[in-house]
Amino acid sequence: MAKHKTPLLDELEKGPWPSFVSDIKREAESRAKNEKGVEYQIPVDVCDDLLGVLELSYTDGETHWKHGGIVGVFGYGGGVIGRYCDQPEMFPGVAHFHTVRVNQPSGLYYSTEFLNKLCDLWEFRGSGMTNMHGSTGDIVWLGTTTPQLEEIFYELTHNLDTDLGGSGSNLRTPACCLGMSRCEYSCIDAQDLCNDLTHEFQDFLHRPAFPYKFKFKMDGCPNGCVASIARSDLSFIGLWKDNIRINQEAVRAYIGGEIPPNGGAHAGRDWGKFNIQKEIIDLCPTKCMWMEGDTLKINDKECNHCMHCINAMPRALRIGEDTGCALLLGAKAPILDGAQMGTLVVPFIKCESPYTEIKDLIEKLFEFWMEEGKNRERVGETMKRIGLYKILQVLEVEVDARVVQEPRTNPYIFWKEEEVTGGWDRKIEDYRSRHKM
Numbered sequence: 001m002a003k004h005k006t007p008l009l010d011e012l013e014k015g016p017w018p019s020f021v022s023d024i025k026r027e028a029e030s031r032a033k034n035e036k037g038v039e040y041q042i043p044v045d046v047c048d049d050l051l052g053v054l055e056l057s058y059t060d061g062e063t064h065w066k067h068g069g070i071v072g073v074f075g076y077g078g079g080v081i082g083r084y085c086d087q088p089e090m091f092p093g094v095a096h097f098h099t100v101r102v103n104q105p106s107g108l109y110y111s112t113e114f115l116n117k118l119c120d121l122w123e124f125r126g127s128g129m130t131n132m133h134g135s136t137g138d139i140v141w142l143g144t145t146t147p148q149l150e151e152i153f154y155e156l157t158h159n160l161d162t163d164l165g166g167s168g169s170n171l172r173t174p175a176c177c178l179g180m181s182r183c184e185y186s187c188i189d190a191q192d193l194c195n196d197l198t199h200e201f202q203d204f205l206h207r208p209a210f211p212y213k214f215k216f217k218m219d220g221c222p223n224g225c226v227a228s229i230a231r232s233d234l235s236f237i238g239l240w241k242d243n244i245r246i247n248q249e250a251v252r253a254y255i256g257g258e259i260p261p262n263g264g265a266h267a268g269r270d271w272g273k274f275n276i277q278k279e280i281i282d283l284c285p286t287k288c289m290w291m292e293g294d295t296l297k298i299n300d301k302e303c304n305h306c307m308h309c310i311n312a313m314p315r316a317l318r319i320g321e322d323t324g325c326a327l328l329l330g331a332k333a334p335i336l337d338g339a340q341m342g343t344l345v346v347p348f349i350k351c352e353s354p355y356t357e358i359k360d361l362i363e364k365l366f367e368f369w370m371e372e373g374k375n376r377e378r379v380g381e382t383m384k385r386i387g388l389y390k391i392l393q394v395l396e397v398e399v400d401a402r403v404v405q406e407p408r409t410n411p412y413i414f415w416k417e418e419e420v421t422g423g424w425d426r427k428i429e430d431y432r433s434r435h436k437m
Helices: 009-010 020-033 046-062 112-125 146-161 190-200 204-206 248-255 277-282 306-313 356-372 379-387 389-396 421-436
Strands: 101-104 131-132 139-142 216-219 234-240 289-292 295-299 321-330 345-349
Touching: 009 101, 020 046, 020 389, 101 146, 112 146, 190 204, 190 216, 190 234, 190 356, 234 289, 248 277, 248 295, 248 389, 277 289, 277 306, 277 389, 321 356, 321 379, 345 356, 356 379, 356 389
Parallel strands: 216 234
Antiparallel strands: 101 139, 131 139, 234 321, 289 295, 321 345
16 A cells, blocks of 8 residues: 555556656565565665655655765765755655666676676665666666665675766766677777776776766767767767778679668568669768669768668678777767767777777876866866867877868967967068068
């Protein structure tokens, strides 16, 4: 029997879609019955009271959660998000309702045994409710009390061989796609890179030292399955710099209808005969493809790695063999300034363990941003404020035409003295002579 009446929340259970309200009610019923005989370390009615406080928030049109202070585990500044209810007498089960972020494995690979241990631990010391996964990538555990935090942390690190994720003004938990473990298009070992950078920058992950949060995300290829270009301050996108490999026999097989396009993804419907001109060549954004008789030609210098042709004809077209990644900086989605995608700062860099060149760039960026960034200013906002050229100087990266979106449209061009032959003294003398000064 539910403790609280929830007519507004009940509306969210109607319709064909899954409802988080139904999930919470199921967990509340399970905890009330306690068929497993678990000795819960937090109030049994935590899920019931969560429904109650949420219903009250809907009724009042305002939240009933308050920050209330910083909580965490000894030695760490991140990983736990403190949350308290401002109506503890009415909802004692959620007087404390802290969120714990757990560092997810690269590529989100789990064994059943590991998942069972995670769930058993959270059932015992938390609310039993999880979010798999948060928008950053972490395993998110919803709802526990302050006395349980050190116990949870001990179990995670000693018995589950994992760690807390990031929260606050620090490096957030790096995330990546499946990479080479499952994907034939992957140009980099995204999982190895993600794991390596997670270990390399542990101090920044657990001890906040930044002006604001910072996210790494790794896409193994330009298909961007984790959308790193929009969701991370420093985006790694695998690509190639040589030519797309072409199997002309397979091209002819696609044209002749012997091989279905798009990997047979539309096998359930008859889309008509495959038309390479209409479906591939005309859709190329840089118009770098054409047919000469029954032979497909590609001007690879004009290719911008959109992946459309490779996705549509995977048995005919393959990624190149000289692979690496591009680095894009500054994606963000803040409320005030608006969302922006990452800006290309390094068009191509080799991406091979131990990733020394990449780590050197990251360290230069961190050192500069910690010194120059304003409080609660994402690195993309810092870059927008001081200019892309300054960032390239900091990273000691040569200016490349590929990082310029479009030529500037105003006439104000500034030069450094050392960039002008003869220096300023000569320019002053010329000016004076022309004007007879």
